[in-house]
Amino acid sequence: MAAPLICPSILASDFARLGEEVRALETAGADWIHVDVMDGHFVPNLTMGPDIVKAIRPHSALPFDVHLMVAPVDPWLEAYRDAGADILTVHPESGPHLHRTLGRIRQLGAKAGVVLNPGTPLNVLEEVVDLVDLVLLMSVNPGFGGQSFIPSSLRKIERARALLDAAGSKAHLQVDGGVTAANAAACVAAGADALVAGSFVFKGGADAYAANIRALKAA
Numbered sequence: 001m002a003a004p005l006i007c008p009s010i011l012a013s014d015f016a017r018l019g020e021e022v023r024a025l026e027t028a029g030a031d032w033i034h035v036d037v038m039d040g041h042f043v044p045n046l047t048m049g050p051d052i053v054k055a056i057r058p059h060s061a062l063p064f065d066v067h068l069m070v071a072p073v074d075p076w077l078e079a080y081r082d083a084g085a086d087i088l089t090v091h092p093e094s095g096p097h098l099h100r101t102l103g104r105i106r107q108l109g110a111k112a113g114v115v116l117n118p119g120t121p122l123n124v125l126e127e128v129v130d131l132v133d134l135v136l137l138m139s140v141n142p143g144f145g146g147q148s149f150i151p152s153s154l155r156k157i158e159r160a161r162a163l164l165d166a167a168g169s170k171a172h173l174q175v176d177g178g179v180t181a182a183n184a185a186a187c188v189a190a191g192a193d194a195l196v197a198g199s200f201v202f203k204g205g206a207d208a209y210a211a212n213i214r215a216l217k218a219a
Contacts, residue, residue, distance in 0.1 A: 003217040004184070005031040005194040007065050007174065008209075010056075011047060011145045012198030018052070019059040025201070028209035029217070032065040032087070034176070034196045036145075037080070039070040042094055043143035050076070050083040057084030065134075065196075067115060067176070069142050070094060074101055081108040089113030089136050092124045102131040113174075117142060118150055122159055129167045134194075135160055139187075140177030145198045149178030154190045161191025181212075184219035195219070 008030050013021040022033055035053060040046035053066065066085035070076055073094040080088060088105045092098045092114065105112040113134030114125060118141055125135065137160060139153035157175060164171055175187045176196035184195055201212045 002193070004188050004192060004219060005172065005174075006201075006213050006216050007032040007034040007194055007196045008201040008213070009034040009036055009145065009176070009196050009198035011036040012202040018056050021206075022056050022059045022062075024206045024209055025213075026060045026062050028206075029213045030062060030201075030209075032063045032194070033060055034198075035064055035066045035085070037066060037068050037070060037076075038143065042071040042091070043069045045143045050079040053080060053083040053085065063087060065089070065113075067113075067136065068094065069115075074104065077101070077104055078108060081105075081110050085110055087111040087113055087134055089115045089134060091115045091117065092120060093117075098124070099128050099131065102128055106131065113171075115142075116156075116160075118153065118156075122156065122163055125160070125163060126167075129164070129169050129171070132169065132171045134172045134174055135164065136174045136176055136196075137192075138177050139175050139179065142177075147178055149180070149183050153177075154186055157187060157190035157192050179216070181215040181219070184216050188219045 038045040038047040063086040065087045071094040102112040111133035115136040140147035174194035179197040
């Protein structure tokens with residue numbers, strides 16, 4: 001089995017040194033840079049706008065995986081794509097027409113993803129699976145870093161993998177929330193092939209990033 005893609009969430013980074021942090025993550029062996037965008041409305045936190053994404057884009061050649069926790073989401077797609085997003089993931093609850101939103105992301109030349117919160121049913125995927133390059137399963141309720149992994153997420157990962165395989169989809173299956181070396185192997189065994197980790201990757205400072213990423217890849 002191939003090692004999972006490791007997608008450190010810069011929500012857990014030092015915001016005063018974002019450019020340096022992104023460069024350090026690439027050097028440490030990260031596969032994607034995960035950017036959590038929160039509007040203080042759809043989720044109870046406020047993070048980075050497109051200008052920040054644009055500012056850090058020159059600091060890494062890695063794909064920027066931008067998770068849009070904003071509502072309505074459609075007015076922001078072009079701005080984040082122009083800022084340098086390679087992947088745009090959206091929540092079904094963040095707009096009235098998920099199919100149209102995913103199609104628009106692809107029109108903009110980005111890869112399209114769907115994010116499912118712990119309480120969002122998997123059957124949302126069935127009608128849009130042909131437009132999806134990435135399925136992100138939240139293993140915490142979105143809004144803040146540092147939360148504990150919800151154990152029942154493992155069963156949802158298994159069911160999502162079965163759904164994608166049955167549809168013949170090549171979409172990545174990503175997990176985000178409380179991911180550590182202690183549960184990464186279980187996530188991969190359940191069917192995930194990409195792991196978002198914030199607190200775990202950033203613990204110990206920049207000198208520890210490579211070892212933390214290797215620990216996740218060893219899952």
